[in-house]
Amino acid sequence: MHLYKERELYKVLIKAEKQLFTSPRIKLERTLLWRKENLTHIPAIYAIFENKNLIYIGETGDLLKRMSDITRTVNHSFRKQIGHRFFNGIKSSKKFEEEIEIKLDKYFDDTLYIQFIEVNFGRSEIETYLIDKFKAQLINSPKKRKQKYNYELINLLFND
Template identity: 50%
Template sequence: MNLNKPSKELLDILHLTQEKLLTAERIKFEKNIEWRRKMIPDGPGIYALFEKNNKLLYIGESGSLRERMGEINRTVNHSFRKQIDHIRFNGVKSSKKYNSEVETKLDKFFDEEIYVSFVEVYFGRLEIEEFMISNHQMFLTNSFKKRKFKTVMDYLRDFK
C-alpha cells in the first residue's frame, strides 16, 4: 500500500461527495437562528453557496455547519461576504465591517440571491473542499492563494 497516493476508493469518495453536494437540495439562505436550527445540521461538513440562478459561488467546510451559516452573513467573519462586495459592488476588500450602505447591499443580495447545500462529512472535509475548489476554481469566489492544493492535487495528478 502506497500511502503517498490516494487509492481508487478515496478518489471515488471525493467524486461521490462532490456529486452529492452539487446535487443536494438547495435551501434558501436566511439570516435567523430559527432557520439555522430547523434547516442546518450542527455536525461537520462541506457546503456550497449558489445564486438563485444555480450559479456555484463558493465551497467551504466547517466543524459545525449550523455555526458557519451564522458566521457567513457577518462581514468580519467570512471571506465569501467580503468577496461578494468586491466582485458585485466594486467594494474595497476589508477585514472589517463595511459602512452601512454596503452592508445593506450585501444583506439584500444574501436575502434575494443566496442558496446553500451541504453534505455532512465527519472525516476528510479539508481534502474534499480542496478537491472541489480545484475542480471549480474558475467559477468560485474562493481565494485560491490561501489554499494548499499541492498536497491533495499533486497526488491526484500522479494517480492514473
C-alpha cells in the same frame, strides 16, 4: 501513489461530490430561526449558489455556526469577497460602509442558496478537490494546499 490507492481516493471524492450536488438546495436566509430550522451543529462540506450558479465551496466543523458567521462581514471571507467583487467594497477586517452592507444583505436575501452534506472525516481533502475542480467559477481564495489531480482518471470513474 499506487494506482489502486489513487482510484480508491478518487472514488471517495467523487462520491462526496455527487452527494453534495444531489442534496437538497435550500434558500439561504440570514435569520437565527432559519438556521435552527434547517441546520444543526454538524461537520460539513457546503456549496453556495447564486441562484443556479455555484460560487463558493467550504468546509466546517459546525455548519450552524458557520452559516451564522457567513452572514456577518467581520466573521467570514465569503461575505468580504462578495462585497469587494460585486459591490466595490474596500477590503478590511471590519464591516463595509453602510450602503454596501445593505446591498450585501439584499444580495444574500435575494440570490443565495446552499447545499451541504455531513462529513466527519476528510473535509479538507474534499473541499480542496472541489475548489480545484470548479475553480473557474468560484470566488474562493486559492488554497495553500496544492494538490494535483488526474482528471482523466476522475472523469472515467465519475461515469462508472
